[in-house]
Amino acid sequence: MIQTETAPKPRRNVELALIVLALAVGVGASALVSINSDVGLDRDFWFQSSLLAVAAFAFHMVLRLRAKYADPVILPIVVALNGLGLALIHRMDGPGDDTGNNQLRWTLIAMAVSIAVIWFLKDHRILRRFTYISLAASAFLLILPLIPGISAGEILGARVWIRVGPMTFQPGEIAKITLAIFFAGYLSSNRDLILLAGRKIGPMQFPRFKDLGPMITAWLVSIGVLVFQRDLGSSILFFGLFIVMIYVATSRISWVVIGLLLILGGGFIASQIFSHVAFRIDSWINAFTPEVFGRSPGGSGQIVQGLFGMADGGLVGTGLGQGRPDLVPFANSDMIVALIGEELGLIGLFAVVMLYLLLFTRGFRAALGTRDAFGKLLACGLSFAIALQCFVVIGGVTRLIPLTGLTTPFLAAGGSSLLANWIIVGLLLMISNTARGPVDTTPMVGKPPASSSAPARKPTTGQTPSAPTEAVKHQ
């Protein structure tokens, strides 16, 4: 795309400047919250802010050492979002609540894990070796919450948590990553087969039935999550992830059509069979009828209170700490978008949504720039997952679509979500590092030397999706 003949630039100093800006957002918000809660800028505030800053700068240093060509915008965006999330969660903490500090602990853990991924993995292409291990890991992670003894049981109608010591953890968040790795690996190896065989009906080429295998698997996993874990949001997220990756691998719109038909069919059947799905849809369409508003559980009170809050916020918001988000259930997790809308206003919420837009756009840029099919698929899948997750959450809160229980990446309170999303950021940074860096012509360990026939700086074009530009493609 914008790749030029000039030498690759690391742009780490740009990143450093942006991180300072990002910290100003997070720490500034935190300062406002502290001042408004009458405790002022106490020792806790300085301690927490310093921890976040140190972690952000440490991450930056690691990139300088290990991935110096990584995209310089991704890390600052995420630091800004995470910092803002910490401030907002802290703002919702009543006396004795510790959600804010817990979120800070998880932030540090998640950043450490993300750093470790970058430090030890070095190159995302190594993950391709773990294609089928990833599939097994995904299955394992998704089944965990259903196993008695480990399962944390049914919380708020969904069975997606497991108990680890005193904490609960949502393995499905990590499964999002392992499933993306599996699909990237599987599709980058088998796309030629899927592409070449098939039957043409009208303008669209439909795949052979046996090549539908991965699609069927995806559908089964999504429906399984919906049926056994009662988690509509994750089900939609997984399915969207699969459709996009299959589409990108094959460039065939027919996959999207089949996928959408499958999800609509599955969704319709689910809404007929499962009360939790029917309730979600009912409280979306009939949110303002008294029976639905007052129904508990499964009523629309949460959505409607969130809408009231956002409407109260209007264009400029009530100001941080000045609104009444205590009227909205789960204002620090599922409904944190409504909290932003209320206290920071349309302007503040637009800014946050714009950060997400920039974030996934940088992810797609990495997908375009990297030269291996696996990396393209992985970056594209993970970026799209972030976008879809935001769409499902914010669309649900604004009553664009039915509300489902997904977390807002980096903002919402919840350790598993933070951990998973920081790992995704680590992966995207690594992929962007290969995308923006000088062509890596060194062989992978245990692999024959790569074909040097690929001119590294040649702009890739859509017409040659399988152009031999990938250093590790031909094994």
Place this chain on the structure above:
Amino acid sequence: MNQAIRSSWMAAVAMFALIFGAISYVQVIGADDLNANPWNQRAILASFCNDRGAIIVGGKPVAESVAGTESCAFQRKYTEPELYAGITGYFSKGFGSTGLEQSMGDTLAGNSDQLFLDRISQMFLGNEPKGASVELTLDPEVQKLAFDLIPDGQRGSIVVTNPRTGAVLAMVSKPSYDPNLIATHDTAAAAASYAELNQVPGINLNQNVSGPTGNLLSPGSVFKLIDTAAALNSGKYNKDSELPNPSSLPLPGSSASLPNYAGGNCNVRETASFAFALEQSCNTPFASIALDLGQDAIRQQAQKFGFGETFGDQLKLQQAISVFPEDLDQAQLAQSAVGQRDVKATPLQINMMTAAIANGGVQMKPNLVKTVRAPDLRVISELKPEALRTSTTQPIAGQITEWMTSAVDNGIAKGAAVPGVKVAGKTGTAELGDSGLNNSWFTGFAPANDPQVAVTIVMEGVDVLSGAQLTSPNAKKIFEAVLNK
């Protein structure tokens, strides 16, 4: 592959475009609707602990904000809670507000447009926001008297107005309740009281309209005043007309018949003058008039007195709309003409009908708020009486007044007679099914030659005897109380 990646990015951007649209809708375009939603407590909560203006009757506050707790500086207090509950309503944290607390809410909270400059100065001076106070037209003595005239345990309403100005002098109903129980800061206690009060028959706090302005009741014979006006207005009848007065009128198209009251004096005559028919409240003459004139004439006359309409924007209380049904067959029309079947009227409607007759056919807008005063006692707005509609002509109103006067002097409303004062009145007894119980009505005004007060009393679910005792004699006491001032 890169083309597919770009397409996926476009799809993601398209999703975000939808999100931007949805956020804009919620926070800007549709925000006013959401803010005005009755389930939305944010406006109340924002001002709940502020110093709200008082509601004042006869110089004394009946609802005021007194010092609350540290966390919530002011608490709403109702000084004569049950007496004024139907007027003030309540101002609560969990259940919104009703009555004047709701309709005058912006004024009481100090948010109305008229108080804009006050708000600006409060902002610059750093003073706490303070609401305007509202002074009512009610006469505290008449209000108290009327309230006490309805025995505890009896369901009923009394409306007293000045027919010349529309000013409400008293408006009470029972059962009543204590709004302090709902207004308390202790939300759990408020919720418990709310649920408990809703168990009381006749109290429904979920409904914002109740009591004299909201109870739709069968009016019975007081509706005959409308038949009379319609008859005179048609030109087919005049003051000397002799009306057919069979003891029982066969209902057209049905095997049933409409009788005159068996125990009364109606049955001594086969025909009747208007004066006699109104004095004795005979049924068949008025049924005959209605069958003769047709339902449209009766309905139009009823509408001129306010059926199917509200009574304007000055009362500041929610009003139920009184009903004269459409598409009646002849049998239904005959029964509707004597205020039975599906004809329903509020006590306010009957009072306004009476007041229009008293005021020469011109119906004034009923009003409750006399003055609104800023926190510094400056008068912000003052009520001016306004005519609402012309219900009938002055000659017809005068003629009906004459007959209503003879109903008190010589007829069955004689319990309302006040020595030395000409009183005009009409009673009504609406049967409630076959229970033997009735809604017992009195409506009238005095002095007949110079009307100063219109009184409407209804007692629900009483037998004939106690109904008669609770209506006309009580009206007499209210006439005396108002006129002897």
